[in-house]
Amino acid sequence: MxxxxxxxxxxxxxxxxxxxxxxxxxxxxxxxxxxxxxxxxxxxxxxxxxxxxxxxxxxxxxxxxxxxxxxxxxxxxxxxxxxxxxxxxxxxxxxxxxxxxxxxxxxxxxxxxxxxxxxxxxxxxxxxxxxxxxxxxxxxxxxxxxxxxxxxxxxxxxxxxEVGGTFHWVFAMAARGLSTPAVFREFDRMNEGLRVPEPVASQELLDALAKGDAGALARAVSNDLQPAALSLFPELADTLAAGRAAGALAALVSGSGPTTAFLAADAESAGAVAEALRASGTCRSVRTTESPAPGATVL
CATH class of the missing domain: 3.30.230.10 (Ribosomal Protein S5; domain 2)
Incomplete structure (x- = not known):
């Protein structure tokens, strides 16, 4: 063994x-x-x-x-x-x-x-x-x-x-965490009495991934939990704005948050977005990386 x-x-x-x-x-x-x-x-x-x-x-x-x-x-x-x-x-x-x-x-x-x-x-x-x-x-x-x-x-x-290329990302870590169940509860509260449509994958987004087209991906990204995350953690809006102002193609809350994700055109742009976010005072730390990445791998 x-x-x-x-x-x-x-x-x-x-x-x-x-x-x-x-x-x-x-x-x-x-x-x-x-x-x-x-x-x-x-x-x-x-x-x-x-x-x-x-x-x-x-x-x-x-x-x-x-x-x-x-x-x-x-x-x-x-x-x-x-x-x-x-x-x-x-x-x-x-x-x-x-x-x-x-x-x-x-x-x-x-x-x-x-x-x-x-x-x-x-x-x-x-x-x-x-x-x-x-x-x-x-x-x-x-x-x-x-x-x-x-x-x-x-x-x-x-x-x-299928992913047809490499995408460049910047992630900004927030000063505190957010509970996923709390974000879903806030989503339910914000949608109370409303008809929530059936969730469907965006074909435009799937095509952008398959082509490796960062610009097209940026136009198609979406997160239905983002309004709930922003409701519980309003300061995230400042981080998103700082990344957009620095030239990110897209800015969104990652999953239930509070990490914010910024799609950049290339590695150089990602570096510039990261630098601007660090200087903005709107987040605790910043990381740049690429996708896709392999799943669980024995080293």
């Missing part, structure tokens, strides 16, 4: 997040176009006397180190299915923003799942791994597959999408 396995998992940005009305089970139907971006967490799993989690990196203090952590839940569920005691030490090296709308927690769940599968030699099928991911959370399956995908249902049913 291997003694240690490390898996690298990417962050994501939602270039389209179309949200339907609340379902009887409390979830929402989504048309969610995910794009994996080159910011990564690394999840390392080592045999131990009992299940324990450690975490290091930016905002590590905010990561739960108990069995509510998706990485712990992934190990427990894979172990349960294969009759294995999940006695492992899971170490998360964080580089994806915490509570930032970039699926860092989901990435850690997918990373721990792939790492435990390799460590234990369970040889779980891809379908089994994706099924466990879907049980863990709506964003977890995409963290496993990476690249680009359309997620429907509550976002967990994935169809891989």
């Amino acid at each position: 291997t003694q240690t396995v490390t898996v690298r998992v990417p962050a994501k940005v939602n270039v389209q997040l179309a949200v339907g009305g609340a379902r009887p089970d409390g979830f929402h139907d989504l048309a969610n176009v995910f794009l994996a971006v080159g910011l990564y967490d690394e999840v390392t799993v080592t045999p131990a006397d009992e299940l324990r989690i450690t975490c290091a990196g930016p905002d590590a203090a905010e990561v739960p180190l108990d069995r509510t952590n998706l990485a712990a839940r992934a190990a427990i569920e894979l172990g349960r299915r294969h009759g294995i005691d999940p006695a492992v030490h899971i170490h998360i090296a964080k580089d994806i923003p915490v509570a930032g709308g970039m699926a860092g927690g989901s990435a850690d769940g997918a990373g721990a799942l792939v790492a435990c599968d390799a460590l234990w030699g369970t040889d779980a099928s891809r379908d089994e791994l994706l099924g466990i991911c879907a049980d863990l959370g709506s964003d977890v399956p995409f963290s496993l597959v990476g690249g680009a995908a359309l997620g429907v249902g509550r976002g967990e049913q994935l169809r891989a999408l």
